[in-house]
Amino acid sequence: MRLRSPSKARAIIDNVNSPKFEPTLQMLFNSLKYALFLPIVFALFWATPQKYRVWILLVASYVFYMTWRPGFILLIIGLTLANYYIGFAIHKAKEVKGKKAWLTLSVILNLATLAFFKYAYFFNDCVTAFIKPLGLPATHLPFDIILPLGISFFVFEFIHYTTDVYRGSEPIKSLPAFALFASFFPTQIAGPIKRFQDFIPQFLAESKLTVATFDSAVSLILLGLFKKVLIADNLSFFVQGGFGNAGLFSGTDLWIFTYAFAFQIYFDFSGYTDIARGSAMLFGYKVPINFNLPYLARNIAEFWHRWHISLSTWLRDYLFIPLGGSRVGRWKVHRNLLITMTLGGLWHGAAVHYLLWGVFHGALLVVHREFQALQKLPSFAWLKNAVASRPGTILSGLLTFHAVCIGWVFFRAETNAVAFQMIRKMFTFAPVFCESKMVSAVLPTINYPLIYPSIFLLLPILAVAHLIMGWLNTTTYVSRTPKIAKAVWCCTMIFLVMVFSPDKSPRFIYFQF
Amino acid sequence: MNEPQVQPKKEKTSFTQLVKSLASSYVVLAILAFVVIDGGFKIATSINHRAWPMTPLQSAYRSWVWWNVRDFEKEKQAPDIVLLGSSLMMAAFHGGDAALLNVPQNVAFHHKSVLLERLLKSRFNRDYNTFVFALGGEMASDAFAITSSLLTGPKQPKVIIYGIAPRDFMDHALSSPASTEIFKFMSRMGDLDEVAAESRGSIWEMGEYYFARGSFVYNHRPDFIYIQHRLANEAVRKVCGYKDMDYVKCPLMIRKQAFLELPENNGPNEVMICPPSPADLVFTDNSGEYRYRYKNPNMKQFASQVGYLERLLKLSDNQGIKVILVNMPLTKENVALMPPNFYNNYMQTVEGLAGKYKAQFLDLNSEQLFPKKYFGDTAHLNVPGGKHFMEVLAEKIGADDRVAATIQNLPQTGQ
Numbered sequence: 001m002r003l004r005s006p007s008k009a010r011a012i013i014d015n016v017n018s019p020k021f022e023p024t025l026q027m028l029f030n031s032l033k034y035a036l037f038l039p040i041v042f043a044l045f046w047a048t049p050q051k052y053r054v055w056i057l058l059v060a061s062y063v064f065y066m067t068w069r070p071g072f073i074l075l076i077i078g079l080t081l082a083n084y085y086i087g088f089a090i091h092k093a094k095e096v097k098g099k100k101a102w103l104t105l106s107v108i109l110n111l112a113t114l115a116f117f118k119y120a121y122f123f124n125d126c127v128t129a130f131i132k133p134l135g136l137p138a139t140h141l142p143f144d145i146i147l148p149l150g151i152s153f154f155v156f157e158f159i160h161y162t163t164d165v166y167r168g169s170e171p172i173k174s175l176p177a178f179a180l181f182a183s184f185f186p187t188q189i190a191g192p193i194k195r196f197q198d199f200i201p202q203f204l205a206e207s208k209l210t211v212a213t214f215d216s217a218v219s220l221i222l223l224g225l226f227k228k229v230l231i232a233d234n235l236s237f238f239v240q241g242g243f244g245n246a247g248l249f250s251g252t253d254l255w256i257f258t259y260a261f262a263f264q265i266y267f268d269f270s271g272y273t274d275i276a277r278g279s280a281m282l283f284g285y286k287v288p289i290n291f292n293l294p295y296l297a298r299n300i301a302e303f304w305h306r307w308h309i310s311l312s313t314w315l316r317d318y319l320f321i322p323l324g325g326s327r328v329g330r331w332k333v334h335r336n337l338l339i340t341m342t343l344g345g346l347w348h349g350a351a352v353h354y355l356l357w358g359v360f361h362g363a364l365l366v367v368h369r370e371f372q373a374l375q376k377l378p379s380f381a382w383l384k385n386a387v388a389s390r391p392g393t394i395l396s397g398l399l400t401f402h403a404v405c406i407g408w409v410f411f412r413a414e415t416n417a418v419a420f421q422m423i424r425k426m427f428t429f430a431p432v433f434c435e436s437k438m439v440s441a442v443l444p445t446i447n448y449p450l451i452y453p454s455i456f457l458l459l460p461i462l463a464v465a466h467l468i469m470g471w472l473n474t475t476t477y478v479s480r481t482p483k484i485a486k487a488v489w490c491c492t493m494i495f496l497v498m499v500f501s502p503d504k505s506p507r508f509i510y511f512q513f
Numbered sequence: 514m515n516e517p518q519v520q521p522k523k524e525k526t527s528f529t530q531l532v533k534s535l536a537s538s539y540v541v542l543a544i545l546a547f548v549v550i551d552g553g554f555k556i557a558t559s560i561n562h563r564a565w566p567m568t569p570l571q572s573a574y575r576s577w578v579w580w581n582v583r584d585f586e587k588e589k590q591a592p593d594i595v596l597l598g599s600s601l602m603m604a605a606f607h608g609g610d611a612a613l614l615n616v617p618q619n620v621a622f623h624h625k626s627v628l629l630e631r632l633l634k635s636r637f638n639r640d641y642n643t644f645v646f647a648l649g650g651e652m653a654s655d656a657f658a659i660t661s662s663l664l665t666g667p668k669q670p671k672v673i674i675y676g677i678a679p680r681d682f683m684d685h686a687l688s689s690p691a692s693t694e695i696f697k698f699m700s701r702m703g704d705l706d707e708v709a710a711e712s713r714g715s716i717w718e719m720g721e722y723y724f725a726r727g728s729f730v731y732n733h734r735p736d737f738i739y740i741q742h743r744l745a746n747e748a749v750r751k752v753c754g755y756k757d758m759d760y761v762k763c764p765l766m767i768r769k770q771a772f773l774e775l776p777e778n779n780g781p782n783e784v785m786i787c788p789p790s791p792a793d794l795v796f797t798d799n800s801g802e803y804r805y806r807y808k809n810p811n812m813k814q815f816a817s818q819v820g821y822l823e824r825l826l827k828l829s830d831n832q833g834i835k836v837i838l839v840n841m842p843l844t845k846e847n848v849a850l851m852p853p854n855f856y857n858n859y860m861q862t863v864e865g866l867a868g869k870y871k872a873q874f875l876d877l878n879s880e881q882l883f884p885k886k887y888f889g890d891t892a893h894l895n896v897p898g899g900k901h902f903m904e905v906l907a908e909k910i911g912a913d914d915r916v917a918a919t920i921q922n923l924p925q926t927g928q
Contacts, residue, residue, distance in 0.1 A: 032717055032724070211538045218540040483539040490543030491550075498730055499737040 027067040029275045030229050037064070041185075042282050050206050054176045057184065057283065064185035065149070072148045075113070080179045082109055083158040087171040087178075090162060099166055106162035110155045117147050122350030150189040152347055154182045156314055161196050163318055172196060177203045186279035190272055192290040192310035199285070207284035217281035219486070222493040224274030230500050231462070232268035235260050243412050243422075251425045258405045258426070261412050263462045266294065269308070295404070295466050298396040300364040303404060315344050333369065338362035348411070353419050357410040364403055547730075554729040565733070569701040572735055573742035577648050578695045580621040582663070582702065585644060591668040592644035594633075594920075596626060597656045598676030601841040601893055602647035605676070607786035608899020617785035628900065632907035637921050644670070653681050654690035654712060654821040655699070657828075662703025665832050672919060673834055674906075675825070678841045678892070679851060679859045682818040684806050689713055690817065691722070701735070708824070711817060789896040799890040803850050810852040819862055826870035835919045836872035838863060839906065842883035842898075847891040873916045875909050877902070 027033045041060040048056050066073050086106045093099040115123075120141060128138040161181075165171050172178040180203060181196050242249060242257030249257070270291040280287040290309050297303035304312045316325075323336040338359065345358015375384040386392045406423065413419035472478055535541045557564040570583055596602060607618045609628040626643045633641045646659050656675060664670060690696055690712040699705065705712070713719045725732040829836045840863070848856050860876075867874040877883070882905055887898030894902055910916045 032721055036720070211534055215538050215540045483537075483542070487539040487542040487546060490540055491546045494543065494547050495730060498728075499734050500741070 027064060029272060029279075030225055030233075033067070038279060038282070045207075045283055046209065053207060053283075054174070054180055054203055058176050058180045061180060061183040061185040061188060065183065065188060068149055069146070072146075075148055075151075076154065076183055077179075079110065079113065079154070079158060080182055082106075083162055083182075084172070084175055084178050086162055087165045090165045091171045103162055103166040107159055110158050114151060114155045117145060117151055119346075119350045120145055153191045153193055154188070156193050156311075156318075157182050157196075159318060160193070160314060164195075164197070169197060172200050174200075174204070184280070184285075186276040187287055190269070190276075191308075192273060192276070192288055193314050194287065194310070198288070202285045209282075209284055213281060213284065215486075217278045219490060219493075220274045220278030220281065222278075222490060222497065224271040224276075224278060225497045226493050227267040227271030227274065229271075229497055232264050232271055234500070235264035235267070239264050239412070243414065243418075246413070246418050246422045246425075249425070251428045254409075254422050254426050255405075258409055258422075261408050262295070262401075262405050265408065265412075266291070267462075293466060293469055295401050295463075296397060297400050297404075298393055299400055300361070300368045300403060303400055304361075304365075311344070311347075315340050319343060334366045337365045337369070341365060351415075353410050353413055353416045356416055356419065357407055360407050360410055364407075551729050558729065565736070567733070567736040567739065569698065569735075571739050573739045574735070575621075576694045576698060577620070578659075578698045581624055581646055581648065582698070584622065584624050585646075585663060585668065588644065588668065590642070592670045593641045594629075594643045594672045594674060595664060595670040596629075596643060596645040596647055596674050596676070597651070597659065598647040598839075598841065599651040599678065599681055600647070600649040601678050601843075602676035602839075603645075603649060604786075604889070604893040604895075605841075605899040605902040606645050606647055608894060608896040609903040610899075611786045611788045612896050612900035615788045617787045620784040620786065626903065628903045629907065632903060633910070633920060636907055636911045637917075641920075647676065648695055650693060651681065651695055652684065652687060652690060652693060652821075653677070653818040653825070654708075655693055655695035656681075657708075657821040657825040658696050658699035658703070658705055660825050661705065661828055662699045664834070665828065669832060670834060672837065673829060674837045674839060676839045676841045677822070677863060678843060679856060680803070680806055680892070682822075682859060683811060683815045683855070685808050685811070686806055687814065689715070689718055690821065691718060708821075711820070786896070794886075794889075794895060794897075796885070796888065797890040799892065800846060800850060803847055803891060807851050807855075810855060815859075819866070822863065823866055823870070826866055826872050829872070830870045836867075836870070837910070837916055837919070838867050838872055838874045840874070840876040840878050842878050842887075842894065842902065844885060844888050844891045845880060848878075850891075873913065873919065875906070875913065875916070877905060877909070 027037060037060075041056070044060075045053055045056050062073055062076075065076060083106060086102050086109075090099050090102040090106075093102060124139055124141055132138065161172075161178075172181070177200055178196075181194065181199055184194075184199075187194060239257055239261045242253065243261065246254065246257075273290040277287045277289070288310060292306040292309065294303055294307035297306050320336055320340040323339060324332055325336065326333050328336070339362075341362030342355060342358040345354045345356070345361070348354045348357070374380050375387065387396060406426075409422050409426070410416070410419045413422060554565070570579070570586065572579055596606060603620075606626050606629075607620060607623065610623065610626065611618045613628045613631070624645050626645055630641050630643055646656075646663075648655070651659075660673070664673070687693070690708075691700070696705075696712065709722055710719065713722055730737070826836055840860070864874055866872070883894070883898065883901070887894055887901055889895035889898070910920055
């Protein structure tokens with residue numbers, strides 16, 4: 001029994017209308033608004049002659065963005081026009097020097113925009129931290145900055161475009177098609193980061209919708225909603241409790257929170273991607289996959305081939321390779337990996353813990369490369385065989401998953417100090433029955449749908465589901481499933497999504513990046 | 514393999530071909546199956562409401578209003594007096610009883626103002642039976658929802674004492690009247706269709722409301738969640754061997770913490786209001802919270818909430834329930850946070866409504882009556898303040914002839 005003073009009690013009682021739940025985004029994929037918006041755009045798109053369809057999608061995409069903050073549409077339009085004309089300037093420039101100058105302008109323009117909106121506070125904090133020991137007063141930005149949604153994604157798409165034009169690709173002639181490439185509403189806010197060579201031809205080709213495509217698209221959307229609202233959203237309440245109050249918990253607790261977050265972020269982001277891909281498919285467009293069962297990876301390099309694939313390939317093509325890639329000396333490759341992953345970490349957010357997450361993954365990749373090199377030595381052939389064996393594969397998978405989980409602590413923790421505190425505790429191995437006085441307390445049931453009290457059942461189920469999906473991918477069972485079984489599956493999805501979505505669904509995690 | 518076309522623009526597709534194409538889609542088949550099942554349930558329950566045996570009290574969530582309603586349903590007879598109000602009244606009532614009885618008051622179970630019952634008995638020399646529906650964050654719309662859903666039937670009280678404050682009419686943190694837990698729960702208890710349109714703040718909320726009206730499954734989401742919760746409980750009980758999952762000795766702090774993060778889901782021993790102690794007499798400055806609540810004055814919201822108060826008064830008047838509106842004490846610092854002239858406007862409005870519907874109005878917001886030592890923060894009374902509030906309330910009731918007559922002349926319960 002917990003006794004509370006009235007003031008502490010009121011803090012809980014009055015929480016019903018607390019400001020922390022105030023919504024900021026107007027049209028989430030898992031909202032009723034999107035459930036109305038998407039069919040309207042779908043109907044308009046297919047009812048319109050082919051040559052006007054790009055315009056329908058462009059207007060719809062701008063409307064989609066403006067439901068958040070209308071003014072920021074000017075940012076997208078401005079960057080679109082600038083990069084469109086820079087693309088032509090690069091193409092028309094006769095000398096490499098001229099091409100390079102235009103490309104540099106494009107990269108600076110895009111990165112400066114990103115730096116201003118995303119990193120201004122971070123830079124300011126760094127300056128303050130630097131000058132504070134000198135006795136100088138803290139610096140303050142003279143204005144408030146709001147991070148435009150999806151900026152990290154469309155800026156990367158613009159850089160990809162101008163860089164590829166510089167490398168010899170043909171620029172996009174159609175302005176509406178180019179504008180749509182950057183603003184296409186299914187991928188506008190959180191990717192996947194598209195490649196214009198794959199995407200633009202689809203816009204310009206005649207769209208065709210088959211029943212099979214329609215079914216696949218809607219099934220993908222339902223699956224995405226299932227992942228987001230049933231699994232990720234329900235896990236988020238649990239994860240928030242743990243990471244928000246890390247100091248209160250034992251190492252065992254923190255491992256469970258970390259596992260929960262590992263599944264939350266995966267289901268949140270892959271759920272978003274499924275909805276994005278399904279939505280795009282409804283208009284006849286294919287968007288690349290972004291995830292391929294990442295927690296089945298047997299090493300960290302494989303993990304990055306399976307996790308946020310569009311970002312990892314972008315970082316490879318536009319950062320790692322220009323730095324020299326892996327065709328340089330051993331230590332330079334290590335340097336390139338560390339730089340790439342550190343900047344990849346900072347891309348997620350302007351905070352030290354994201355930077356540490358990137359450094360951590362960079363270090364893991366370096367260790368992995370060294371380990372691979374070790375296995376190639378004749379005297380370590382036994383090690384190669386051990387890793388390739390079945391128990392070795394399972395152990396590698398488990399080690400990789402746990403290494404990724406430790407990375408997630410840096411990613412999710414509110415600050416780096418909290419992250420280190422958590423890591424320290426997680427490796428202290430306190431007994432499950434912690435010494436807290438709460439051990440003997442009589443506690444009420446946690447009645448949240450789905451998760452409580454089933455959290456301890458759910459995490460193993462999610463892990464097993466991952467394995468089953470991996471196995472299903474290697475078989476033809478899904479494609480051979482009778483239509484009636486697929487219909488039952490879809491009907492069940494509709495029911496589950498409708499019933500178990502939390503009333504206050506949190507935003508997709510990757511919307512903040 | 515040739516795939517049938519859903520909407521080929523250039524090929525002229527006949528209606529039968531289109532239907533044939535749609536029929537070959539398993540997604541369309543799934544949607545149709547869902548609509549048929551959903552409609553079947555809706556028709557079955559409209560013919561016989563017992564076809565779906567769930568009640569609103571069978572809920573996976575146990576919000577504060579759930580605990581109140583559960584105990585109100587258990588009451589064998591209608592209370593003489595019901596107290597309504599927000600956490601201001603709630604703090605006063607629990608604090609008063611904690612001070613009087615000198616034992617911690619369990620917020621989930623304690624719904625009768627023992628102190629007020631005793632004070633009224635000593636003044637009017639007869640027994641009174643009270644029930645308190647004062648809940649944290651209760652807006653005027655919530656008070657109306659409680660009154661219309663629960664207080665006009667067989668459990669109709671004789672008197673409602675409603676403690677009001679400006680925050681109950683204008684709160685920046687409130688998106689719409691229908692968004693509060695109290696309103697949502699009461700919508701399941703009674704018929705609030707009459708105020709459906711104006712209680713929804715946006716066209717989307719209205720859309721959701723009509724969708725819920727049309728879909729059996731969507732409208733009964735809490736029931737399905739309850740069923741899932743019961744099944745999960747059973748499964749864990751079987752696996753872990755607990756006799757009763759409601760009272761598990763939990764080895765992991767995570768359960769406790771997760772619980773604290775869900776304020777609308779409150780356990781039976783979650784909050785206790787303790788008897789007075791020097792440690793609890795510390796004043797907490799919560800002006801930041803109220804600055805937020807009062808910011809950007811939304812006069813449309815104010816007018817809407819005043820409308821709900823008027824409905825409550827009108828309904829009570831029609832039902833023969835006497836209403837005593839009590840303007841709750843606040844610190845002058847709290848009043849100073851309100852938009853200019855707002856407090857005067859509020860006072861004029863509620864006094865005018867009280868007069869119009871023959872409700873009595875007691876203004877207890879006075880620094881002489883409630884100096885700062887009685888406050889735990891800028892708005893809520895502390896434990897001694899709660900006791901003092903009930904004493905002042907009883908005294909004011911006795912001193913005002915009309916109010917005294919109302920209380921004095923109540924028919925005895927059971928008559």
